């Protein structure tokens with residue numbers, strides 16, 4: 053068993069952003085930019101090393117909370133959590149896990165909007181590390197190239213598998229699809245439930261959050277109405 057001692061960085065107190073404390077920002081789910089904030093050396097450690105390290109640290113959290121890690125039911129938890137973080141729920145942090153996307157010529161000359169709706173995703177709130185569960189609706193108008201439908205789903209899943217803020221998730225999917233498809237005509241609508249809102253804090257079980265990204269031709273009231281009519285169908 054690894055008994056490495058922890059070096060806990062000193063907590064910086066009193067940091068403020070636009071007059072709000074970091075605690076307030078976290079609970080209000082404000083976010084600071086399009087890119088997921090990453091350290092420059094984010095991928096210096098291998099996945100195997102990260103899993104080993106997270107397992108040690110998660111064990112420490114459990115022990116601090118007073119859990120008995122000798123219990124058969126808890127023994128494997130630190131390793132399981134570490135593996136789940138790196139290989140599954142936060143695998144979208146690593147660019148190497150980004151889905152490879154092939155484009156095809158738009159042979160059918162279909163030049164209306166294509167909507168892939170009700171893409172179910174599971175993400176995690178970066179302020180509380182509890183789930184965000186929702187549906188994404190993605191639309192684009194081909195500029196001559198098309199993408200396999202399952203790839204739209206995979207791109208949503210890739211960005212969902214990060215600690216996220218819903219606005220950033222929406223914009224990351226939208227801007228990446230614009231780049232992949234070579235067109236500004238991309239729309240993303242996300243309708244999601246945040247467990248940090250429903251199961252803790254304000255404990256509102258019925259509210260949902262809707263965020264939108266309307267690029268190019270979608271930035272138009274009539275197009276938005278058309279898109280929404282397909283989604284609400």
Ligand SMILES: [Zn+2]
Pocket residue numbers: 078081177178179180181246248249
């Ligand atoms: Zn949260």
